[in-house]
Amino acid sequence: MNTLSLPQSQSAGLSLANSGAPATSVEVRGLTLSYAGRPVLDQLDWQLLPGQVVGLLGRNGVGKTTLLESLLGLRDATGGEVRLFGSPIALMDDAMRARIGFVPQQSQLFDWLTPRQLLAYFRSFYPKWNAAKAEALMARWEIPQDQQIAKLSGGQQQRLSIVRALAPEPDLLVLDEPVSSLDPVGRRDFLRELVEQVLDRGTTVVFSTHILSDLERVAFNVAFMAGGRITVQAPLSDLMDGCRRITGPASRVDAHVRASQLTVLSRRALDGGEVAVLAAGEHEARPDGLGSDALSLEDLFAELTL
Amino acid sequence: MSAAAFPGLSPTRAAWQSFATRKRWWEWALWALVLVGVPLVPSAIGAFKGEFRHGAFVSLLFFGAFALVVLAGLWGLQVTTLMNQNHPTLARLVPGQPRRLRINLVLSFLVLSSAAGLIAQSMLQSGAGAILIATFVYIAISLRWPLAWATTGILGFGPLLQQRLPPAARDLLAEAGRALATPLGMACLLTAGAVFLAGFIGDGDSLHHARYDRLQRRRRAVKASMAGEAMQSGWLGRLLSRGYQRDFERVLSNAQAGRPGFKREMLALGPQAHITATMQGLIVFTGILAFVLIVFRLTGVFDLDKGAGQGFANSLFGLVGVLIGGVTQLRACLVRRRHEQALVSLLPGVPRGRAFNRQLALALLGQYFALWALGSVLTSLVLLLFSGTQYAVIAFSTTLLGGGLVLLRDWTNGALIKGWLAFLIYLPLMGVAFAARLAMERGALSVGTFLAAAVIVLVPLFAWRWHAALRAPMAWPVGRRG
Numbered sequence: 001m002n003t004l005s006l007p008q009s010q011s012a013g014l015s016l017a018n019s020g021a022p023a024t025s026v027e028v029r030g031l032t033l034s035y036a037g038r039p040v041l042d043q044l045d046w047q048l049l050p051g052q053v054v055g056l057l058g059r060n061g062v063g064k065t066t067l068l069e070s071l072l073g074l075r076d077a078t079g080g081e082v083r084l085f086g087s088p089i090a091l092m093d094d095a096m097r098a099r100i101g102f103v104p105q106q107s108q109l110f111d112w113l114t115p116r117q118l119l120a121y122f123r124s125f126y127p128k129w130n131a132a133k134a135e136a137l138m139a140r141w142e143i144p145q146d147q148q149i150a151k152l153s154g155g156q157q158q159r160l161s162i163v164r165a166l167a168p169e170p171d172l173l174v175l176d177e178p179v180s181s182l183d184p185v186g187r188r189d190f191l192r193e194l195v196e197q198v199l200d201r202g203t204t205v206v207f208s209t210h211i212l213s214d215l216e217r218v219a220f221n222v223a224f225m226a227g228g229r230i231t232v233q234a235p236l237s238d239l240m241d242g243c244r245r246i247t248g249p250a251s252r253v254d255a256h257v258r259a260s261q262l263t264v265l266s267r268r269a270l271d272g273g274e275v276a277v278l279a280a281g282e283h284e285a286r287p288d289g290l291g292s293d294a295l296s297l298e299d300l301f302a303e304l305t306l
Numbered sequence: 307m308s309a310a311a312f313p314g315l316s317p318t319r320a321a322w323q324s325f326a327t328r329k330r331w332w333e334w335a336l337w338a339l340v341l342v343g344v345p346l347v348p349s350a351i352g353a354f355k356g357e358f359r360h361g362a363f364v365s366l367l368f369f370g371a372f373a374l375v376v377l378a379g380l381w382g383l384q385v386t387t388l389m390n391q392n393h394p395t396l397a398r399l400v401p402g403q404p405r406r407l408r409i410n411l412v413l414s415f416l417v418l419s420s421a422a423g424l425i426a427q428s429m430l431q432s433g434a435g436a437i438l439i440a441t442f443v444y445i446a447i448s449l450r451w452p453l454a455w456a457t458t459g460i461l462g463f464g465p466l467l468q469q470r471l472p473p474a475a476r477d478l479l480a481e482a483g484r485a486l487a488t489p490l491g492m493a494c495l496l497t498a499g500a501v502f503l504a505g506f507i508g509d510g511d512s513l514h515h516a517r518y519d520r521l522q523r524r525r526r527a528v529k530a531s532m533a534g535e536a537m538q539s540g541w542l543g544r545l546l547s548r549g550y551q552r553d554f555e556r557v558l559s560n561a562q563a564g565r566p567g568f569k570r571e572m573l574a575l576g577p578q579a580h581i582t583a584t585m586q587g588l589i590v591f592t593g594i595l596a597f598v599l600i601v602f603r604l605t606g607v608f609d610l611d612k613g614a615g616q617g618f619a620n621s622l623f624g625l626v627g628v629l630i631g632g633v634t635q636l637r638a639c640l641v642r643r644r645h646e647q648a649l650v651s652l653l654p655g656v657p658r659g660r661a662f663n664r665q666l667a668l669a670l671l672g673q674y675f676a677l678w679a680l681g682s683v684l685t686s687l688v689l690l691l692f693s694g695t696q697y698a699v700i701a702f703s704t705t706l707l708g709g710g711l712v713l714l715r716d717w718t719n720g721a722l723i724k725g726w727l728a729f730l731i732y733l734p735l736m737g738v739a740f741a742a743r744l745a746m747e748r749g750a751l752s753v754g755t756f757l758a759a760a761v762i763v764l765v766p767l768f769a770w771r772w773h774a775a776l777r778a779p780m781a782w783p784v785g786r787r788g
């Protein structure tokens with residue numbers, strides 16, 4: 001598959017909030033990582049600009065969590081380089097740590113404490129702590145303050161994890177399936193908070209999810225991961241407007257793609273010598289004798305993560 | 307809620323907060339009553355008998371001993387909570403967290419172990435302070451690497467092995483002990499302990515991740531060994547699951563012919579709950595025990611000191627307690643495998659209600675008494691072969707007695723017992739074991755009498771609670787209370 005480079009119009013506007021920041025929040029070059037000889041990340045390159053909101057998509061087991069953890073130096077890559085805010089991840093100091101918020105897939109809360117005690121605990125480590133925001137979120141999300149965390153529901157624990165990650169006002173927020181335990185109302189509320197965070201502070205946000213409707217609601221950019229690499233990253237609106245599935249006899253589809261100067265993102269063979277090609281670019285309304293379908297995000301996911 | 311709702315909470319305070327969150331006021335009151343009330347009893351008795359001076363002295367000894375226990379307990383709590391806070395992800399991403407945890411660990415070690423050392427030094431002989439400081443380091447090690455085997459091995463076999471050392475090595479050890487008992491020696495010990503403990507806190511690197519995962523697995527294994535799921539992996543797991551596999555294949559091959567539904571329900575509990583696993587586990591552990599005894603007999607360790615054999619038998623008490631937890635697995639699996647069991651219980655042919663409960667109660671009883679009978683025979687054989695180890699049978703019988711009481715309680719409530727209640731059951735049993743040992747030493751109690759007494763206590767109790775087992779909710783514990 002090819003990597004699609006489309007203008008990142010949405011994020012460009014948002015990055016103005018961080019005009020003094022380095023050119024990239026996250027820069028990954030040639031990242032390689034294997035589990036027991038099985039490559040999970042394969043020469044992966046990736047860039048996140050300040051103020052960008054990126055939804056990371058990929059099939060189960062493709063390595064999304066590994067990638068997000070590698071970004072933060074939680075996993076040792078066998079090759080490649082990760083730089084956060086312009087500095088190598090290996091040289092992470094306390095100042096850099098204070099700029100990062102992370103919500104892992106599995107809760108890492110101290111379940112013997114109460115939420116109030118937990119937030120007090122983490123507050124003591126961070127130079128910045130937006131107590132008003134933490135309080136407002138705790139109240140709005142109805143998290144009991146004085147009940148032992150172990151006794152909270154899975155959704156409440158996940159919300160508490162999010163509050164903990166947001167309260168230090170990070171410049172980079174990494175969320176690994178942050179809404180998997182939340183009900184629809186909770187998810188909507190969380191996404192609203194995420195958007196406010198980006199608009200107010202220009203925070204760079206990257207989050208993985210399988211709930212595509214959420215992604216459509218909030219992600220300005222989407223990145224598809226397959227085969228250990230980011231195969232496509234583009235603003236969601238550009239992808240939805242600019243991508244079509246063209247079906248028909250292989251020779252005629254290829255000729256049409258060449259003539260229209262389209263970028264082929266995926267290709268698969270159909271019965272009877274026909275092919276289905278996912279192509280991006282300026283499409284004709286109705287290519288002669290070929291099928292041309294606009295795609296939903298779910299269709300795009302299916303095509304791009306094969 | 308005010309903006310000051312989240313004041314800073316240091317890692318040290320987090321330990322106390324966690325303690326305060328879990329404990330009720332009456333638990334604190336009970337502890338305070340025990341810690342203050344018990345030491346005052348000798349003084350009260352002394353005053354009553356007109357020998358207050360002696361009573362006060364004994365009270366002082368009690369207070370000193372309790373203070374040491376409390377300090378060690380505080381240290382254990384402190385290490386546990388600090389290690390729990392040292393999650394690799396947090397260590398990597400939360401600014402300054404590992405540094406503060408490290409400072410907390412070292413400072414609390416210096417303060418608590420120095421206090422314990424000074425108390426021991428003033429109350430006991432001159433080397434006691436150094437021993438206490440070393441004990442604090444040992445507590446931290448055993449909490450980080452919770453190996454019951456190593457703990458039992460070091461405490462049980464250490465003194466025996468020391469006697470096998472050549473005289474020159476023993477002299478060297480004694481000399482080192484004297485050097486450590488001096489103020490300079492204790493300062494060196496404190497410094498070495500502090501440096502060693504500082505290395506306990508990881509910085510979130512890959513080594514820390516690996517260590518943390520290993521520690522979590524071991525913690526789960528230790529918990530599982532108490533609940534009976536420790537032996538499902540490795541060569542021992544494969545060995546113990548052979549009987550289950552045979553049974554499983556037999557049931558599958560006869561599925562159409564309609565095997566008894568209860569059998570399927572029991573198979574859903576997994577290999578470690580199978581009766582053959584229990585029996586084989588006991589045989590393996592008794593084999594290990596016999597092997598160790600033979601090695602010690604051949605090396606003449608028991609001949610060196612009369613007390614050596616008894617010390618060894620004492621250490622078995624703790625070991626057997628751990629092992630029994632590992633081999634009586636059916637009860638734990640009933641609760642832990644509820645999902646699998648619930649699936650099977652929906653199949654046609656599986657008994658319902660009282661019919662199911664009756665078979666379940668019989669299976670529990672059968673496994674329990676089979677274990678007791680086989681264990682009694684095996685330990686009796688061991689003690690026939692080796693004099694000086696007869697107290698092992700007390701340990702075995704007493705832990706089984708406790709197991710029986712726990713089983714009774716679970717029957718009644720349809721759920722696994724809480725840890726603190728199990729502790730309350732086993733605590734007086736340890737007193738019974740101690741009294742039985744004294745009686746055996748004086749020839750007032752034989753092994754057979756002790757076993758018979760245990761049976762006489764348990765059988766009526768089981769009969770009394772039988773109706774509770776039958777009246778349990780449908781397909782206990784799938785529909786259990788609580």
